[in-house]
Amino acid sequence: MIGILDSGFGGLTVMRPIRTLLPCEEILYLGDTARLPYGEKSPKAIAQYCVENTSFLLDKGIRVLVIACHSACSAALDIVRAQFSIPIIGIIEHGLEALSQDAQQIAILGTRATINAAFYEKRIRTRCPKATIFPIACPLFVPLVEEGYCDHPIATVVANEYLHPLKEKTLDAVVLGCTHYPLLANTIARTLTKTALIDPALSCAEALHRLLNAKDLRQTKQSTGSCTFYVSDDPNKFRALGKIFLQEPIENVLSTHS
């Protein structure tokens, strides 16, 4: 079983390409909805939550873990790896595979936790040593998406505010460094026209696919590819809001407390 760990809803946009590439795999998704959002919390608090959540998923029998939240990866990937021995895919580590090594000007959009940790920035410096990087924290994007304002004029006003410093640049790429941001892709694309948007979820799913093949962890084709969702707060709210992120109905939602 594949475990997907997220602070709440955003990881569902990472689960989508995973389901497409690996339709027979059984998935356990954990959304820590009682403690979301992670993006404005401290690395220490986020790391503690991730260790607890990984422990929960291991008890349920996962063989491989995807940390699908950029804030969680930024704060906790090394700590979780040090404590647990299963293979772990962090979305940030594999998120840049679609980024051209020739890119000269690259923006990273993320939560404050992700931008402050500068984990993406370091990886881009290794991949594209000559690039100029513009990291921008966009804390209101997550609540905007969770309020369903993805294509609303308010989202445009907020995007203009955050992305204003980028408007005069000739950007080669914008990394959507938070799993909520792909839902704002239209709004971001209208604000920064003619710039490639990179959704790290796609290459993260490909990395998982390669890992399962390499370690011979694939399910047989007869497997149904069932999905179970655990949440630390109300399963009903997760069902209702989650389908906007996953773009399909969500069933099998259980409480982590039951």
Added chain:
Amino acid sequence: MIGILDSGFGGLTVMRPIRTLLPCEEILYLGDTARLPYGEKSPKAIAQYCVENTSFLLDKGIRVLVIACHSACSAALDIVRAQFSIPIIGIIEHGLEALSQDAQQIAILGTRATINAAFYEKRIRTRCPKATIFPIACPLFVPLVEEGYCDHPIATVVANEYLHPLKEKTLDAVVLGCTHYPLLANTIARTLTKTALIDPALSCAEALHRLLNAKDLRQTKQSTGSCTFYVSDDPNKFRALGKIFLQEPIENVLSTHS
């Protein structure tokens, strides 16, 4: 010692009038910053957090508790009262004392948890039986305030969106049913001109003052009125953001984990 319990920062706008009315009282403030915001979480999760937090403050020696968060009051006041025997002031219970009993059209603005619980609505129906009540959930107001956008054009756009249904009404009063909203008072007043804004913190502080006198719990005038702040996440962030809410520097910030 007076305990003030809040999900994070908003309760500091309740602490302000308490400090003005009761400058000699010692205050222990608990902001549950590792699990904020409460406003979009389930009543069950909020109630569990409030019981844990009340227990923490009791261990520190408080003699009276103010639940300074409307979402917490809505979800947990009865549950906390049933489990602990100290006197408890809930901001919602005392928040309406400035509301004229003759008011005919009253709006309540709050988080989704507060609006769904309809606790204010029930109290207004008792106080003003003939009034028409317009409850409006404004989920983006809290992140806007925490981003420092109180008087920013984005706040005006968001206020116009939420308050649009009220613009044609002849309102007698608008209840600011979330402790973050007083920081948006200018923006709300520009959107709903000539309408009285009611900040429940003021009558909550007066109710606490009466309670301490009635139960003979006042400090002597020689007491220094010291304040200690406990937070479940990073003390530094609380110090920095908290002073915007309290409107004075914040010292003595400790972690609940230390």
